[in-house]
Amino acid sequence: MIDERIEDLAASDALGMLEGADLEQFTAELTRSPELQRLTAQLRQAATALAHMAPIAEPPAELRARVLASASSLGLDPGLPAALRLDGRMVPFRSWIPWLVAACIAVAAMWPERLYVRAESENVSLRERQRVAQLALEQTRAQLGDARRLLTQSGRQIAELSANLKAEGDLAHLKIATLASMLGNSPAALAVAVWDPTREEGVLAVSRLPALASEKDYQLWVIDKQYSSPVSGGVFVVDPATGEAHIVFKADKPVHSIAKFAVSLERKGGVPKPEGPIVLLSD
């Protein structure tokens, strides 16, 4: 009884697919098992029959002539000299002479044919090499096209990345702060200040601050540790309906390291130093 594992190996052998340790194991089993030898022979024969599955195609007529011409150029089979032994009896050398003469004539006669076959063979080989080279060229061209497309695409990606990095870099050095309300009667008041140290300019967006009487202004302060008192960023009023304001501001003095922003309630037109109550303050 042959187990399935060995039957697998026999089937693989029949299709020429055995290799490595499987081949060694199968060869060893085959040597000692007549039953496996029978199965192997049957499977190999069945595998050979698979050739009939191929769609039937007619070989070109010239192939027959080519095969026969090539066979002629090769001469007789190496086994033929044994026939000259005439069942083991040695033929005297003298009797070989006519055969040798005939052989020489035959070789001379076949020489042009041999040259033709050799040329044809070289031609076939050259055609094959040309075809392979052509395929390689086409593949290289395709790869080159792909590479160019990839390069263009990569260039675009690099440009996008550079732009993004630049934007991120620009953002990275901005000072952004949220100002929370210090007012008991308007706890929802809020402001965001963005300061660009390169341009020494900032933007302030305010919401929900209460409207002021006409003699009052809100005043923005920039707190830089190099100065003993806050630096004024200007005065502003809010929309009475929404409590909103958007202003672009500059500090009255050069600032390098902003610690905080603050908004105070001051008299109309502003003051050099904060006098009124702080209504908004950043962290």
Added chain:
Amino acid sequence: MLSLFPDSLSWMRVVTLSKENVGYFRMTSTGDIDSPEERANANSELMRRMASGDRDALAELYDALSRPLYSTARHILKDASEAQDVVHDVFLTLWKNASTFDSSRGAAFSWAVTLTRNRSIDRLRTRANRARLLGNSVPDDLGYGSENEMLGADARVDLGDRAVAVRSALAELPKEQQQALELAFFSGLTQREISEKLSEPIGTVKARIRRGLLKLRDALANRL
């Protein structure tokens, strides 16, 4: 591995099967039908004559075997020119090594098929290694039957009897076993590559090949 089948010895690996084994029929010009055994004997006689340098015997063997061999090579390589080169080389190998042929060890047809398949797959792999072209060489659809219109009516009758028997036997197999056998014989892929192509475990592929081949053996034995 194909390298285990050296050209001069590969026929020794295929044993001729008698009545209990597989063969095929051929319709002769007179309407008679050769039995597989008669055909094998006729081919063996041609090989014996070739061994003594008889070119006519080579021509007769060519006429008897060239169509299935060319069909096999063309189906594997998908290239008429390369298939012609393979068939040319195979018949020259048979011619050069005719004196080593022993009909008790294998049928001439089996030897020739083995040579044809091995050389075609070798070329297929060489082609792939040279220019990574295998992707174009192993189509998903192996396309059986698509080239039959190339053959004349007489040839269809002649080859049809053999091919029909095999194809009928194959049609009785489950589809997955048919697919595994087709890929194993014609694609030049290893079992691992077949398992990847089919997205199935390699053990499943091996089992399908084994079961399919065993069933094919039994079916052909009953049919022919």
